[in-house]
Amino acid sequence: MLEILNYTKVYGEGKKACDNVSLTVEDGDIFGFIGHNGAGKSTTIKAVVGVLDFDEGEILINGHSVKDEPMECKKIMAYIPDNPDLYENLTGIQYLNFVADVYGVSEQERAVRIKKFADEFEIFEALRDQISSYSHGMKQKVAIISALIHEPKLLVLDEPFVGLDPKATFTLKKSMHEMCEKGTSIFFSTHVLDVAEKLCNKVAIIKKGKIIACGNTEELIGDQSLEEVFMEVANEKQ
Amino acid sequence: MKNSKAMLLLGTMFKATSSLNTLKYSKDKKKRGQIIGTAVGYALIYLLIIAYGAGSSYGVGTMGMGDSIPALTVISLFAVGFIFTLLKSNGYLYNFKEYDMLMSMPFEIKTIISCKFMYMYIKSLGLPYALSVSMMVGYGLSVKPAFYVYPCWLIISLFLPLIPTVLASAIGSIVASVGHGNRFQKMIQTVLIFALVIFSFMIRFIIESIVRDSKGEEILEQISGVSDATGNYYPPANWFRMAIVDGNILAMIAIILVSVVIFVAYYTIISKVYKKLNSRLSANAVHKTKGEIKFSKKSVVRCIAIKEVRRLFASVTYMTNLGIGPLMVVIMGVASLFFPASKVIETLFQGAPIEPEKIVPAIPFVIYFFTGMMSTTCVTPSLEGKNYWIIKSMPIKPADVYRGKMLFNLYVEVPFSVFSVSCLCFCFRTDILTWLVQVLLVTALCLFSTSFGMILGIKHMKLEWENEIEVIKQGTAVGFYIMINMFLTMAAGAAAVIGSFTINSNIIQLGIAVIYVIIALICYRIVIKKPLK
Numbered sequence: 001m002l003e004i005l006n007y008t009k010v011y012g013e014g015k016k017a018c019d020n021v022s023l024t025v026e027d028g029d030i031f032g033f034i035g036h037n038g039a040g041k042s043t044t045i046k047a048v049v050g051v052l053d054f055d056e057g058e059i060l061i062n063g064h065s066v067k068d069e070p071m072e073c074k075k076i077m078a079y080i081p082d083n084p085d086l087y088e089n090l091t092g093i094q095y096l097n098f099v100a101d102v103y104g105v106s107e108q109e110r111a112v113r114i115k116k117f118a119d120e121f122e123i124f125e126a127l128r129d130q131i132s133s134y135s136h137g138m139k140q141k142v143a144i145i146s147a148l149i150h151e152p153k154l155l156v157l158d159e160p161f162v163g164l165d166p167k168a169t170f171t172l173k174k175s176m177h178e179m180c181e182k183g184t185s186i187f188f189s190t191h192v193l194d195v196a197e198k199l200c201n202k203v204a205i206i207k208k209g210k211i212i213a214c215g216n217t218e219e220l221i222g223d224q225s226l227e228e229v230f231m232e233v234a235n236e237k238q
Numbered sequence: 239m240k241n242s243k244a245m246l247l248l249g250t251m252f253k254a255t256s257s258l259n260t261l262k263y264s265k266d267k268k269k270r271g272q273i274i275g276t277a278v279g280y281a282l283i284y285l286l287i288i289a290y291g292a293g294s295s296y297g298v299g300t301m302g303m304g305d306s307i308p309a310l311t312v313i314s315l316f317a318v319g320f321i322f323t324l325l326k327s328n329g330y331l332y333n334f335k336e337y338d339m340l341m342s343m344p345f346e347i348k349t350i351i352s353c354k355f356m357y358m359y360i361k362s363l364g365l366p367y368a369l370s371v372s373m374m375v376g377y378g379l380s381v382k383p384a385f386y387v388y389p390c391w392l393i394i395s396l397f398l399p400l401i402p403t404v405l406a407s408a409i410g411s412i413v414a415s416v417g418h419g420n421r422f423q424k425m426i427q428t429v430l431i432f433a434l435v436i437f438s439f440m441i442r443f444i445i446e447s448i449v450r451d452s453k454g455e456e457i458l459e460q461i462s463g464v465s466d467a468t469g470n471y472y473p474p475a476n477w478f479r480m481a482i483v484d485g486n487i488l489a490m491i492a493i494i495l496v497s498v499v500i501f502v503a504y505y506t507i508i509s510k511v512y513k514k515l516n517s518r519l520s521a522n523a524v525h526k527t528k529g530e531i532k533f534s535k536k537s538v539v540r541c542i543a544i545k546e547v548r549r550l551f552a553s554v555t556y557m558t559n560l561g562i563g564p565l566m567v568v569i570m571g572v573a574s575l576f577f578p579a580s581k582v583i584e585t586l587f588q589g590a591p592i593e594p595e596k597i598v599p600a601i602p603f604v605i606y607f608f609t610g611m612m613s614t615t616c617v618t619p620s621l622e623g624k625n626y627w628i629i630k631s632m633p634i635k636p637a638d639v640y641r642g643k644m645l646f647n648l649y650v651e652v653p654f655s656v657f658s659v660s661c662l663c664f665c666f667r668t669d670i671l672t673w674l675v676q677v678l679l680v681t682a683l684c685l686f687s688t689s690f691g692m693i694l695g696i697k698h699m700k701l702e703w704e705n706e707i708e709v710i711k712q713g714t715a716v717g718f719y720i721m722i723n724m725f726l727t728m729a730a731g732a733a734a735v736i737g738s739f740t741i742n743s744n745i746i747q748l749g750i751a752v753i754y755v756i757i758a759l760i761c762y763r764i765v766i767k768k769p770l771k
Contacts, residue, residue: 049342053517071344079342085335087254088702091263098250102243102343130263132702 291372299380542642571661603731613691
């Protein structure tokens with residue numbers, strides 16, 4: 001579903017934010033992308049979702065190039081940034097309707113899905129209010145619902161659990177599992193290694209823009225915890 | 239599908255910043271009251287613009303130059319559209335808040351850029367449209383044209399600012415890409431925008447000087463000469479004249495078609511480099527600053543003032559909008575050192591036969607008109623935006639927060655005002671006492687600007703903005719400040735000049751300075767008692 005091939009991003013004055021990053025997310029994978037702050041996780045994610053231009057390499061979504069066929073890629077994908085900047089003057093439901101319109105979701109389908117997810121995230125009543133009146137967690141919930149409305153084939157999330165209450169975290173994890181069972185692929189960055197260990201069937205560790213470990217979670221960690229492996233690998237290759 | 243998506247996006251952009259949505263859904267009565275107050279304030283401003291424009295064009299019409307009004311309208315709209323867009327286009331078109339969200343959705347880049355442009359264009363159309371309608375009223379009253387002229391004028395006016403807006407946006411795009419990879423990118427961009435704005439003002443002076451050097455009938459010839467020349471260099475001016483004066487429908491179609499084609503060409507070209515340009519701009523934000531890490535201690539008030547200085551230098555939009563006044567007075571001051579007083583009067587007062595000593599009492603007001611036309615205190619509370627919690631959660635007295643913000647405004651206004659007043663006093667060869675009074679007066683005006691602006695900035699604080707332009711250029715506080723400050727300055731300036739005919743000008747100016755200081759102190763007392771909102 002997602003192939004990142006030799007992706008390199010150079011910022012001004014020659015600083016390589018990402019250097020020759022390659023990884024593959026198969027259909028139905030929950031792929032965790034972990035690393036220190038500033039390691040290059042968000043830079044990679046932004047290139048995947050078509051927000052950031054890049055210098056070298058290729059990113060393919062369902063066989064389509066993000067560079068050459070961005071529309072084909074975006075139609076089947078959804079992205080939730082780490083700090084969602086939503087249209088704050090809109091009400092929650094106005095925003096969700098906007099997203100549903102963009103993805104061409106029918107009225108019946110959107111009614112069912114919005115109701116389902118909004119009930120699960122306990123935010124249905126608040127959808128009538130302006131987003132500016134929401135807490136960070138509520139905004140995050142609206143962003144998550146907006147990403148799930150059109151049932152994407154690839155879900156890309158940047159630190160999705162930040163700001164969510166325990167119930168919402170549980171609901172999101174449950175939704176992620178359900179989506180994967182239907183064949184949706186999920187690629188997300190996180191600092192919460194416990195969650196990554198339990199949730200992901202694959203993980204990649206990025207450090208200073210380079211992938212230093214990548215593979216099936218079980219094979220990668222063996223008898224250890226992901227936290228131990230992360231610390232070991234991160235220190236080893238310093 | 240593409241068009242429906244563009245309409246959906248454009249409609250959502252408007253809804254997302256529309257006060258109507260807040261009026262409809264917000265439960266905050268105060269917020270709703272502020273929105274109504276703002277609407278009333280803007281209605282008053284527009285009424286004034288319409289009265290001014292209609293009066294001017296009626297005057298031109300009754301002097302027998304009615305046929306030149308359409309071309310003059312085009313010149314005015316070009317100037318307004320170009321300069322105002324230059325000052326804000328980059329804030330609207332690049333690195334805006336919801337960029338990531340929109341770019342990750344299935345929108346063509348062309349759709350995003352055209353919608354952002356149209357959003358900016360429609361939001362900015364009010365001023366040029368009001369100006370054009372007022373010129374039409376003056377034209378109608380003085381020339382009494384056929385009825386078809388009015389709908390024709392109203393329709394074309396919707397398109398007339400399009401070309402200058404596209405031109406300014408294109409220049410803005412070039413400016414945005416200049417200095418990429420350089421630590422001083424924002425500074426370079428700001429200097430370029432300043433240079434372009436000053437160049438635009440200079441063009442205005444050149445046109446005026448052509449008219450000014452002539453008298454009576456020559457002026458008539460020169461005005462029509464200027465409008466003819468404008469028509470030669472800028473065909474839409476000619477087409478508009480042909481559409482209005484000659485009833486040429488083809489000329490009307492030509493304006494609309496050419497404007498639309500230029501717009502489409504612009505966004506098609508920009509869409510090719512749009513993502514690259516935005517990536518470069520965001521790359522600049524992650525530059526590593528070289529040099530040692532300093533640990534220096536400052537007082538709380540100074541610390542907040544310095545924070546505001548850094549906020550100013552972090553935003554090209556903020557710098558260009560706030561810095562233009564101080565920059566103009568510095569140029570004016572330096573220029574006055576190299577020219578005799580008579581030449582300065584000729585430039586400032588369009589060659590009117592005024593004796594230098596009659597002008598001296600107006601110097602502080604002229605300078606303040608530029609430095610104080612905008613007060614940072616109107617915008618700094620709102621510019622805190624989502625970061626407001628930082629200050630609110632710190633053990634800082636609200637009064638110190640406001641003092642810091644006011645100190646910052648004094649940093650911006652006072653040195654430049656004093657410098658320029660001093661230069662002009664030197665140019666006019668005033669005595670030391672007069673210079674001292676002038677410096678005191680301009681400082682008093684800056685004190686007023688600071689504390690009065692702060693009251694408005696706190697009262698009309700708006701933390702939930704999508705784009706800082708909403709606060710810097712379109713904020714309620716700014717609108718009220720500009721209107722009230724302009725009238726007070728004009729009234730006080732007129733009182734100083736007229737009063738000096740009968741009483742010693744130093745005494746009058748000192749009197750005005752004392753009044754301004756008292757008002758500033760009252761405002762200051764009100765401000766420091768206010769809690770953090």
